[in-house]
Amino acid sequence: MIEKVWGWVTAAFAIALVVMSFLDLEIPSPVWWLAGFVFIGGAVVFTAMRGMTMFVVKRLLEAVFVVFVIATMTFLLMRVLPGGPFDSEKALPPEVMENLNKKYKLNDPIFSQYLDYMGGLLVGDLGQSYKYTSRGITSIIAESLPNSIQLGVYALIISYLIGIPIGVIAGWKRGSRLDFSSMMVAISGQSLPSFLVAPIFILVFAKWLGWLEPALWEGPAYYVIPMVVLGIRPAAVIARLTRASVLEVIHSDYIRTAKAKGLNQRTILFKHVLRNSMIPVLSLSGPLAAAILTGAFVIEQIFAIPGIAKHLIQSVGNRDYPLILGTTLLFSVILVVSNLITDLLMAIVDPRVKMS
């Protein structure tokens, strides 16, 4: 009972937050705090009730370890690489070089640089950029991260909204013309490169119809095209997996029992088939987050969205190693956290998933 209430409250908060951010409404900080409290507090209580605390703690520690290893490896990589942003410009006077090295502590032994960096990470300081000399990387990222998260979350939601109904219908009406055509649409969607879809959407919805904005990231009219374009490939993947999952459930014994009991089609579909076939689809959220992160690079570039992918691309061009390091780390953290959330959700939704 409590679990159900918590589920509804959490869902209500999540929907409210997404809708408010989409409409560009100012979200007061107490709402954030309350939402965080409901999410995290609920999850803690939940896992304790199910006896999964150890499992969750173990997964958390693993995640921290993975991020730590990635931070170490990327740090070493950036220090080992020859050259830097200061080489490409005209030869600098030695005194200037000396001062630059001093500013970025490049003369220190590498181990003490490493300790400095890791110490900074613990307090959320990602160091100084080589290029944007006056700004810390943390502040650069803090400015662009919300845009990227918005884009990714919207795309994920839209892909589930498109993919699940298509997959359910195709699976439910298996073998029909509807099934065949929706699967052709899905596999085409999976093969479409976003830089082909994006111009078409821009031409149709922004240029000819004038309903939406063709670029930038400043309000609902700006959000729609990028999120749909980014969501197409994941939606296709979801549709195909949903269909497969629905087919598997339909052939299971309990559905045969339900049919034998004489339940009507609607009840069987909504109460039994849908619920059970959503579990594998939900478990796909982690890999989908990875796909969306990758797709976001092209989307941010095409629509000139000021997100973190753009910073990573620019920093590669500028050989701004600290910024490359920071953005790489951030991308990994996002992916690790998405996988963690997916695992937790799976454990909560599906009682058969035991802590393995």
Added chain:
Amino acid sequence: MSAAVSSGKSLQSEAWKQLRANRVAMFSGGLILFVCLVAALSPVLSPYPFDEQFLDRVLASPSLQHWLGTDSLGRDMLSRLIYGARVSMTVGIVTALISLVIGTLYGAVAGWFGGWVDSLSMRVVDILDSIPSLVLLILVKLVFDALDVIDNPELKSLTGMLVALSLTSWVSLARVVRGQVLQVKQMAYVEAARSMGASGTRMVLQHILPNIVGPMIVLLTFQIPSNILSESFLSFLGLGLQPPYSSWGVLANDGWRSMTSFPHLMISPGVAIFVAMLAFNLLGDGLRDAFDPQMRGRV
């Protein structure tokens, strides 16, 4: 499963038969062969050299002279597209093959030895999997470029792309191969071979690998389009191949900047990528249905 293993040969011929009956997959396979042929014969087939500039016909629309028009430097788009097929297909196929070799070796070693070797290798795979693939790709490319092993800038950007894609795309293959090896290792006939004193290498090569050929072909077919797409993404972002090389991604990158005024520059490479990807995905689906019945209908 035991029946499948004991009659491995006939199962494979059964699979080919099933594949031949799948018209969509066969058509896709034919299309892929056609694109490969065009790529191989590009110097003969393309009407103009891919870097020849017609300065009096800059940004021309499609015409009889230039079937797909010309780009902003007056180069024939059809020729560039044909040469682009060469680069894109080579990159996709070569990197998929290399990553197949790496992934198979890695997965086979992990699965065969088990124990701490397995746990350690899977930890490494977990960590690599926690970096988004495109980010990993960019990092490897960055390292390769910074190392400066090759002088020729054009060759360097192509080699860098091959190295980066090969080194980043083996992870999922390794996972699957490991799983298959673990499964096959339990089989009675492997146990029998072991008890007759077969060496580890011999058992992996003679008894285990032949039994996982099916899933590997399927994975390879899906890896190629994924690598073609990764290449085009990177080139699109300006981090991949450098002009005058024309891969489909490079062409798309050239095209989208002027797409509202000159859509033909954007459409032809985009459609080429789409058709190639679709053909590979459909063929992959057919192969999977034929070779890996358990995976049928899965993504």
